[in-house]
Amino acid sequence: MDLDPKTDLTFTRALPVPPALVWECWTSPEHIPHFFVPRPHSIKSVEIDLRVGGKFNTVMVVEGNEMPNEGVYLEVVPGKRLVFTDAYTEGWKPKPDPFMTAILDLEDDGKGGTIYTATARHRSAETAQQHEAMGFYDGWGTVVDQLVEYAQSLQR
Helix, strand or coil, X not given: CCCCCCCEXXXXXXXXXXXXXXXXXXXXXXXXXXXXXXXXXXXXXXXXXXXXXCEEEXXXXXXXXXXXXXXXXXXXXXXXXXXXXXXXECCCEECCCCCCEEEEEEEECCCCCEEEEEEEECCXXXXXXHHHHCCHHHHXXXXXXXXXXXXXXXXX
């Protein structure tokens, strides 16, 4: 994948959790609320239809305010890659002000863990800068930390 440093934000981390479990956490509605937003924010509801064109909808609660986020999956490669966007809602209905497309790549590290790469692609450099200023790296990094903590609790 060719990244554009003006419009794409990305990072890679080694996770001490197997790719299959990371995949399960990212693709099962019952798991998403446990890691998807940095605490103390929360997820009120999740709807997943795990297929290209299927919905990936969440309702976040941030400082007491509900923030619905509707989107669709653009690519689903079981155990390896998820691509979802808020540019469309279910039924390929375009949204007037899309923010980003998220790409999650999972690779087996050969030692029982996962090489996890998260990328947020934006339509413009301004939107990417806005997302970075909102705390992309800290926020998405916190989400990964919460994901590891939660996934490890499932392994016990």
